[in-house]
Every structure is written in C-alpha cells, then in structure tokens.
Amino acid sequence: MNLSQIRVLVAVSDTGSLTAAAQRLGLSQSGVSQALAALETHLGVMLISRTQRGAEATAIGDEVLAEARDVLASLDRIKRATDLARGVEQGRLRLAAFPSVFHTLLPPLLRRFQELHPGIEVVTLEASDTEIEAWLAAGTVDLGVTAVESYSATQFPLGQDDWVAVLPSGHAIATAPIHSVSLARLSNEPFILATGGCTIHAGSLAETLGCGLQDVRMEVRDWISSFALVREGLGVTVVPEPTLPSDRRGIRVLPLKEDLHRYFALKPSFLAQNNPAVSAFLNLARSQVQMLQTSNSEKLLV
Known part of the structure; x- marks a missing residue:
C-alpha cells in the first residue's frame, strides 16, 4: 500500500468514476484501475463497486476512505506547516505555457498546488515557446513550460x-x-x-x-x-x-x-530560483511525475 493508491481511492470516491478520477490526478484510466486493484488485493477486500450509477464505496470501503482522508489531511497539514516555516504560504507564482498544455497536463497540477498552498496566487499566461524563453530570460515569469528533446535533457520533466x-x-x-x-x-x-x-x-x-x-x-x-x-x-x-x-x-x-x-519540462527563471513558491511547485510536479511513472511501471508488471 502506498500514498499514490490512497490518493486514487479518494479520487474515485469523490468523482464517482475511474475516468473522472484519472483526469483529476493526471493519470490514465488504466493506471487508476491498476492502482485501485493493487490496493484492494493488498487489503484483501473490495473497496469500490462498479454500479450503473458509477463507482461507489462498499461498506468496508467507506471505513477505509474515512481513514484515507485523515491520512491525506494530515499530510497536507504537515506540508503547510513546513511551507509556512520556509515562507512559502504567501506570494505569487507566474507561470507561462503553451495553450495545449493548459488543456491537458497543467490542470491537475495547478488544482493540487492551490489545495496545498491556498495563500499563493498563481498567474497563468499562454505563449509560444520563443515568447516563454524571452520572458524567462527577462524575469517576466517565474516558471515556464518548454518543449525538450527528451526527459534526459531536463531536471524538471512535466x-x-x-x-x-x-x-x-x-x-x-x-x-x-x-x-x-x-x-x-x-x-x-x-x-x-x-x-x-x-x-x-x-x-x-x-x-x-x-x-x-x-x-x-x-x-x-x-x-x-x-x-x-x-x-x-x-x-x-x-x-x-x-x-x-x-x-x-x-x-x-x-x-x-x-x-x-x-516532451515538456518546467524551467525556472534565473531570477526566481530562490523563490520558495517556485521550489514548492517544482517539488509537487516532480512528485506527480514520479507517481505517474510508478503507475505506468505497475501497469507493465501486471
């Protein structure tokens, strides 16, 4: 049992379907299905039943969900406490990306970031890659989404x-x-x-x-x-x-x-590299990518 599986369970319960949960988490539907199945196998009980009304928690599933929500809430409180100690909770993050990225990769990440850091204002700007590079060089934006040849070409794959x-x-x-x-x-x-x-x-x-x-x-x-x-x-x-x-x-x-x-990557402006909000966003993006890669690896092993 791992944190990714717990997040999947809660997302399926909240949205009522595997498809909607996948969109919320930024995963594939098969990845969500595999994570839920692995959690149920580990616990030895069925947590979610598929009905005509959608995905619904079983009786034991409701009990597990209550504990799962407590776990996630505790983790969020820990994250907020440590962020507050580092001065992350207040401020502004300016993020530039291609229009298509705002429609696909960024929504789940932005939603999760605002859940964890409600005190940070996120300003989003659509632009071409040449405009984004110019804005990063000038410090007009703190973070930009850029296209790269491969994941090996960047520290912050998206x-x-x-x-x-x-x-x-x-x-x-x-x-x-x-x-x-x-x-x-x-x-x-x-x-x-x-x-x-x-x-x-x-x-x-x-x-x-x-x-x-x-x-x-x-x-x-x-x-x-x-x-x-x-x-x-x-x-x-x-x-x-x-x-x-x-x-x-x-x-x-x-x-x-x-x-x-x-391939897409996040690139910080050299003027914003010491901005705690930028570090928080990059760390969250890294954890989301790792969760996706873990989900894909588990899928290949099944």
Missing part, C-alpha cells in the same frame, strides 16, 4: 504526448487498410504545417528524421485551423494527440510508425 497523422477522410492513405503511417511517407504529400506556436513541430521532426517536408502548402499556428484545412482536402498534417478535435468527421487519425513524442 509530461509527454504523442504525435499523430491527420488526413482527409477521402485521402488514398486514409482509405487504405492500414493502422499507422510513417512521417517519411507523409513528407511527400501536400502538407498543412501546424506549429502551435512551438519550434518543435512536424517540420522540425521531419528534418530530424532526414525526410524534410517537400510540399508545405500552408503554415498555421492554430491547431483548429489545420483540422479545418485538412477537412477541405488541402493537405495532411501531423499534430500532438491531445490537440485533436472531438468531432472527427471528414478526417482520419493514424498513429505514426516512428512513435514520436513531444
């Missing part, structure tokens, strides 16, 4: 997502009986280059692979614009998976054979 291909539904590749496509194959197609305001995009990825894009018809910053252009049959594109639209009529999405990832 998360990752996958690149996928998006094609018009009537395109020859889209109608073929295939389950993935290579970026090298797409590099010769009429291409809609979407950047999302980031210097790491399909064009830079293709250059790294040695298959530069040969026929870029349009370049847009907004992901939504690229999907509209693809729907009209003006080209194909490659985008991060979390940016995909919920309405996929007129397009087909395929994984890339190269299995390419986009």
